[in-house]
Every structure is written in structure tokens, then in C-alpha cells.
Amino acid sequence: AGISALTVAALAVFLTGGDVARIVGEHTGWSHATISLWQYAEWPIALFFVLFALALIYNLGPNLRRPWRWTTLGSLVAVLAWVAASLAFRVYVHYFTSYSRSYGSLGAVMVLLLWLYITGLAILAGGAIDAVVCRESDRTAGISV
Numbered sequence: 001a002g003i004s005a006l007t008v009a010a011l012a013v014f015l016t017g018g019d020v021a022r023i024v025g026e027h028t029g030w031s032h033a034t035i036s037l038w039q040y041a042e043w044p045i046a047l048f049f050v051l052f053a054l055a056l057i058y059n060l061g062p063n064l065r066r067p068w069r070w071t072t073l074g075s076l077v078a079v080l081a082w083v084a085a086s087l088a089f090r091v092y093v094h095y096f097t098s099y100s101r102s103y104g105s106l107g108a109v110m111v112l113l114l115w116l117y118i119t120g121l122a123i124l125a126g127g128a129i130d131a132v133v134c135r136e137s138d139r140t141a142g143i144s145v
Helices: 002-028 031-060 073-095 099-141
Strands: none
Touching: 002 031, 031 073, 031 099, 073 099
């Protein structure tokens, strides 16, 4: 439930954040400043929600008794890899492919499925990094795994 709430919050930041900033700016009289500030704050806020959701997955997912860590190396790597892969995929789809010509109306579905696959790979890579870091920290502490 918490991960779903964080995902919905990240989507709400992107989908309705500009309208909320415009309405707040109109009521305060600082519409241009509020919208400009929101354009710079939008990405860090959404990435924080994604980072926290991944930290929840990586801390609560394994059946291990570990102290809670707000951010992990795996969640940081997963978010950075996800953003980089998403931007590279955006450039690829925009400049180098023609999914709509090849697949017709299913081209958008093909692009979405491929992007979800890339997202899953980034999340799995972050989980693998967290597992290795956890195993090595246990090994150096003398705890048998």
C-alpha cells in the first residue's frame, strides 16, 4: 500500500503539479515565480518518491532482519539507471524508430511495454546491488549468511 501511494504521489506530481502551481500562483499574485519554481522542484520531488518506494522494496522485500535504511546504494543506482535509461529510450523512440509505421495503433503499446521492461531491469539491478552490499557487510562483520 505504501509503495502504491508513493507511485501515485509521483504521478500526481507530474500530472497535476503544473496546474496546482498555476492556481497557487494566481492566488498569491506570484504566478510566474511559482510556476518557475515548480518547474525546477518537480523532478527532485518525483525522484524522491521513487527513491523512497525503491527503498521500501529493498528493505521490506527480503525476509531478513535488518535495520531500516532510508536510502540504499541499490535504490540510488536503480533510480539513476532508470532515469538515464528512460531518457536514452526517449531519444531512441523520438529519433531512430517508427513504431507507429511498423505496428500501427499498437506502436504505443509496444513502446510502453519496452519501457516497462527497461524499468524492471533497473529495479532488479538495484536489488542485486543491495544484495551484494548486504552480503559483503555481513561477511566483513562475521555474520554467517
